Amino acid sequence: MAERGRPKGANGEESRALLLKVAANEFAQNGYHNTKVSSIVKGANLSQPAFYLYFKNKEAIFEELEDLFHLRMIEFTKKSRLEPNLQLSTLKERIVYGLQNLLEYLAKNPDLTRIGFYISTRAGELKKQLVNEIKENLDFEVSLGYFRKDVDTQMVAESLIGMIERLTFSQLLSKQKEPAQIANNIVNLLLYGILETQLFLGDKNEQTW
């Protein structure tokens, strides 16, 4: 008899998970206020009271989704710090690798991503944390001699987050580009800039950050 014939969610955990999934989708699509509890439960084939069996209220389920994303993001960022004694080729590889991992997670969890990056009122807070984490990594990596000593690591970290955010939305979630491509592009841009090398070589002393 397996699953069929069983009341929809005889297993409470399943119902809960389903609600979370549906809610993530609705929130991602319509935002917090335009997502009604009634439509979440409808999507999960449950009644309204069932919702309150598993979540204190509408805010609570949203926060649970926020937190989930939050935690993952922090994890990814922590893992991205570079080790000493890398060569340029490995260095790039390593950076791309970390970034690609992150982007792959985002691509696999588009709803959560949209919520965590754009819809959550705590998105700003999250990004600030990510920036801080990245800045520390960068400071360390500058000290390792990987990057110029004259860069403002705070600004670079902010820029990186801005790029990730934007490209995630416009290229990744819309499936225009693969995580690997995006990661490569970001890293190349960040490492080398876009200036035509000839101009650069003939004029490089000029830059003052």
Add this chain to the structure above:
Amino acid sequence: MAERGRPKGANGEESRALLLKVAANEFAQNGYHNTKVSSIVKGANLSQPAFYLYFKNKEAIFEELEDLFHLRMIEFTKKSRLEPNLQLSTLKERIVYGLQNLLEYLAKNPDLTRIGFYISTRAGELKKQLVNEIKENLDFEVSLGYFRKDVDTQMVAESLIGMIERLTFSQLLSKQKEPAQIANNIVNLLLYGILETQLFLGDKNEQTW
């Protein structure tokens, strides 16, 4: 004594402008749904029906603010295309100049900026337009030989918008840095990247975008 005898906002245009100003602030602070018509009119010392004298509904006043920002942004972007025959130093100057102008506008209109960049549901659409505009500029500029031919101008344009957006929020609106500083930072990063030059020179053939 100008106003003598006349009720507070007897001048319709004044009332309208005041409503717009208050609304911008409320929307920027609290978002669309958490901004109530009742609180807008309270902030403008008017009654609720007065609101509907000047705006069709809540959506309309929001859209008016959105559009205002939208138009300015497009303008700024159009003005930023580079002319031919620039030297590196001038080139940078020119880019920084355009960017700084834009950032100065954003800094002067923080509410509008927040609305247009973060709160408007059409923010995505706006950014897409800006990206397109910038991409076209870049393509042109690449053809002028200013930038590498191997860069993906779409990605660069997206990245630039992402950086602007992020730094606007975290550095500009929070008054951590001046428009000029931010513009300089962005341009340097974009033009030169962050790679330690030694590594770069010894390894430059490797890059494949």
Add this chain to the structure above:
Amino acid sequence: MAERGRPKGANGEESRALLLKVAANEFAQNGYHNTKVSSIVKGANLSQPAFYLYFKNKEAIFEELEDLFHLRMIEFTKKSRLEPNLQLSTLKERIVYGLQNLLEYLAKNPDLTRIGFYISTRAGELKKQLVNEIKENLDFEVSLGYFRKDVDTQMVAESLIGMIERLTFSQLLSKQKEPAQIANNIVNLLLYGILETQLFLGDKNEQTW
């Protein structure tokens, strides 16, 4: 054209007063929980939002009614303290007078009375206050030589409140007896007791309170 033709409550104060009146009746009849905001507004020919124009919420309108009664009761009690140098006949008259006044107020405000005495969760608190007030009056009056020195004034005060409460409900609000009658009965009982005088006279030393 006067009142007719005017939208139901063009005068806000009227609407508010009407709501209070209807609410008092509903609360008195059905208790707090069985009184729905919907039925209050129906009784006042208003819509539900109108209710919230005048009262913060259901609790607030109930508390306003509670407080109204509360204040009146305290007033009546304060006014009932006896002056010195009264003769028995005047003494009784005076006590009856105060009590009758109180009962007349209760009779004229049956809804408020039911709310304040039986429905309010703060009824206990109110009665305690009234008891205290009465006890102090009694202590003073005992010192004037009006009443026996061996009575426990606290107990008498409690008893008096108990009698008033009970007779209000069973005789006054049900219109079985007039305020004057009830006041007289209470006073006689309280002053003289019910014991057959013969027994009393022949045995009066026995009492030990």
Add this chain to the structure above:
Amino acid sequence: MAERGRPKGANGEESRALLLKVAANEFAQNGYHNTKVSSIVKGANLSQPAFYLYFKNKEAIFEELEDLFHLRMIEFTKKSRLEPNLQLSTLKERIVYGLQNLLEYLAKNPDLTRIGFYISTRAGELKKQLVNEIKENLDFEVSLGYFRKDVDTQMVAESLIGMIERLTFSQLLSKQKEPAQIANNIVNLLLYGILETQLFLGDKNEQTW
């Protein structure tokens, strides 16, 4: 080891009794509407369906508690009728005895008392019955010559119930006074009144109930 292997309340009667006990407490503390079936079963360590194994619904368990109290009260009142040929001292003793018994029961069953006297919507009905019973007793006792023929026995009965009710709540259940004390106080007040005897003797013809 009695309970070994058996689920918590394997004995149905025990579960039922427990539910009744918990319910009595909750109802007494919070009233009917603020007592939730969910909190009753929680207090009894049972599930919600278990509740409906023993009681038809929430109303039924409440009524059962009401009835329990109701019956006891009627019993006590019936037993309190006085026999003929008592002397004053014995008379008082007898009255006090009956009253004390009643109060002792109330003191031992505070939850039931609160429910039956204050919370039950049938409290009014019960009190009316008690009053009737007492009035009949009084009529009989007046005919025996114990009490004045000019007292309104209905009013006295109502007053007595009012006093019992009030003192039960304020002195007995709050453990300020013992049943015996309260009984004595009530009886003394009822029999002799509070008037200073000198005034009384010099003026006693005046009373007209």
Add this chain to the structure above:
DNA sequence: AATGAATGAGTGTTCATTCAT
């Protein structure tokens, strides 16, 4: 004897919007 899971029916409250003046 007992329960995990679920729901029908309601209820207070909010908000954008409008009518009559």
Add this chain to the structure above:
DNA sequence: CATGAATGAACACTCATTCAT
């Protein structure tokens, strides 16, 4: 130009009660 008064339409949330096991 302006408002006091009012409302339609929704929505989150609660609670007693029941089904299937």
